[in-house]
Amino acid sequence: MTGSLAIACAQLNPTVGDLAGNLEAARAARRAAGAQGAELVVLGEFSLSGAPLEGLARQPDFLDACRGAATALAADTADGGPAVLFGVPWRDGPRVFSAACLAEGGAVSAVQRKVLLSSAEEGIFDRGELPGPIRFRDVAIGVLLGDDLATEEVAECLEETGAELLVALTASSWHPGRQDQRLNAAVARVTESVLPLVWTNLVGGQDELVFDGASFGLNRDGSLAFQMAAFAEGVSLSRWRRSGEAWSCGEGERAVLAEGNDALRLACVLGLRDFVRKSGGQRALLPLADDAEARFAAAMAVEALGAENVSGFIARGSRGVRAQTSGAEAWAASRGVAVEVVDLAEASAALEAALGVSACGDGDQEPLVALALGIAAARRDEVPVTGVSRTRLLLGATAPGARFNPLKGLYAGEVAKLAGSDPVLARLPAPGLPSWAPTGLPDTVPLDDILAALFERGLGCAEVAESAGVEPAVVRQVAARLLAAEGTRRQAAPGPTFGRRGGASDMRLPIVDRWGGAKENKDTS
Known part of the structure; x- marks a missing residue:
């Protein structure tokens, strides 16, 4: 029975569609991890394809090319070096999944399909079945992808079917407070399953998203095993040892994350x-x-x-x-x-x-x-x-x-x-x-707060006015301009939105409408 396992997390910065470039980055990470003594290299979700894929994930030629890149990376593992666990879109007949592939001994030995999809992934990917663990060197590894970590469903199934260690592959974009959300979800899954966890993320900007890396590991008691840096590519080795039926990590990297x-x-x-x-x-x-x-x-x-x-x-x-x-x-x-x-x-x-x-x-x-x-x-x-x-x-x-x-x-x-x-x-x-923005607003009006409450939180004018401590007429004036400016907003150049409404996939307002509720002198909400 294997008593130790050296796992390297590789935070990569893939470019959507650049399969050749992404494959070479994965190969370079594998070489670097092998030089550190890694037995298994874990990459992020969509590490070979880049993310977000949106409609590209349904293009047959692209999916065939992704399968080819996965096969090429797997072939490299015939050299006796470390195995690789990586993320890639995977087609099974008419169905398309976000998948994790284990490459060892020159071939893909296991494919795990994502179970829980985000709202942005619905209609693009299909849901996989609840999985059991995959075996690597006599270790039962429970693999999760992205939102599989959001609830107890997948981790619980993996624990009940014999997993000894959880490994999560993610493409998790950054916004203020995001790392706390991740850690809370990770600690919850560790606490429920009493299994340690390795969490690996992408890094880099892509359209309106920024992936920050910040990969980490947790011991089975929820303590931090290692922490990689944010907003930077890198490869970090963690050494895990078995004591009885439990795995724990020796002292790993402890990067200090930027805040605020x-x-x-x-x-x-x-x-x-x-x-x-x-x-x-x-x-x-x-x-x-x-x-x-x-x-x-x-x-x-x-x-x-x-x-x-x-x-x-x-x-x-x-x-x-x-x-x-x-x-x-x-x-x-x-x-x-x-x-x-x-x-x-x-x-x-x-x-x-x-x-x-x-x-x-x-x-x-x-x-x-x-x-x-x-x-x-x-x-x-x-x-x-x-x-x-x-x-x-x-x-x-x-x-x-x-x-x-x-x-x-x-x-x-x-x-x-x-x-x-x-x-x-x-x-x-x-x-x-x-010049055509709301005029005559007092200098003390918290314009940012009003806009956030109207556009992102979806509150009515009366409620916003009360919380902001301003006259309802002031809020209606801002709301009217917000509604009228939708057509212009859709023409805006892309840029990081940090999880706030207004990204390309968000709910939109009509460009042409005759709703006058925000323009009326009385509130009708």
């Missing part, structure tokens, strides 16, 4: 870095302005990509554009960021002459700025990035021409707190709200 604003900043930076790199680019182009949001987004880009890979864009014209002050140029020079200043006056005048009316309407040059930004980015093969807070996006602000917005999930107050750690950024004013 530090974690929020790291998540934004990682999301930005990976969007640019996974889009096939190396450089970002950002419109610069003398306000906290635009400048903070530029500072994030410098941290993510390096100043040499960031360019600033300032558009000037006869009517004036927000980003045209000398302060932005001075800041860029101090950070080593090259700046291109474009004068739009002649272009604006030419369009106005050709159209017979103002080319930009009411002095708003955003459409022309967007066109210039897109041309400049394409000319230099750069990814156009913007910085617009969630507060302004919810009220209908636009970021035309941009392909990514690292501030998409942050309310204006959160941006101000994050920027406040930089003495230069802390002195900058917040950008003004759009």
Whole structure:
């Protein structure tokens, strides 16, 4: 009977659809783990395919290619090195599962199918049957995937069918408070089953999600066996020993996880870095302005990509554009960021002459700025990035021409707190709200709180007004603008949403409607 087992967790940063690149990353992790003495290497859910897959998970050619990548990785294990437990979409006839495959001895020896699906996975993947453990070197390992850990159902079945150790493969995106939620669920499963647990996650940004890694292990008494770092790739070895019928872990890695604003900043930076790199680019182009949001987004880009890979864009014209002050140029020079200043006056005048009316309407040059930004980015093969807070996006602000917005999930107050750690950024004013946003609101109105209560918590105007301590008419004014801005929000560039409503898969409001409840002078909720 096996008395010890060396398990390595590998936090990888796969790119959706890059099967060759993801396979090579898995191979590199296996080599690194083998050098540390690992017998089993555990990767995250969807480690070969990337996540989230959405409709790609139902494409037959893609699924065939995933099976081919799994077979290739399994073939590597014929060399006598460590086995690999990895996640991949798996097709069985017309059914498609999120699966964990155990590769050893040159082949896939076991496939475990995910049982419990998240709301985003329903309709994409099929549910697997309640499983029993898989055997590896005389050890009965109970494998869970993602939401299988959310309730006692799967872990209980594994324990009752003889599992000695639980191993969870996840693709768990980050948001504030997420690690506490994970640990609470993990401790609950360990307590119920009286089995130790190894939990492995992906890391990296993908569209509107950021995976933070932060893989960990728990002993059967719920104590922390090891903790890997957050927002960083890595391979960490843990050594498990059997005492009687119970397994325990020796002293493992104990990384200190970033918290609060530090974690929020790291998540934004990682999301930005990976969007640019996974889009096939190396450089970002950002419109610069003398306000906290635009400048903070530029500072994030410098941290993510390096100043040499960031360019600033300032558009000037006869009517004036927000980003045209000398302060932005001075800041860029101090950070080593090259700046291109474009004068739009002649272009604006030419369009106005050709159209017979103002080319930009009411002095708003955003459409022309967007066109210039897109041309400049394409000319230099750069990814156009913007910085617009969630507060302004919810009220209908636009970021035309941009392909990514690292501030998409942050309310204006959160941006101000994050920027406040930089003495230069802390002195900058917040950008003004759009001219058609709610007007006449008192300075004391907690706009972020009102928007969060209306849009994310789904509360009625009267309830929000009471909790915020403001007049119902003020809340109705905000609610009316929130409803009217839905069409604009759908055009917004992607960016990390941190579990908040507004992502591509979230419930949406109608673009065209005649509901006037929010506009009435009396509350009808």
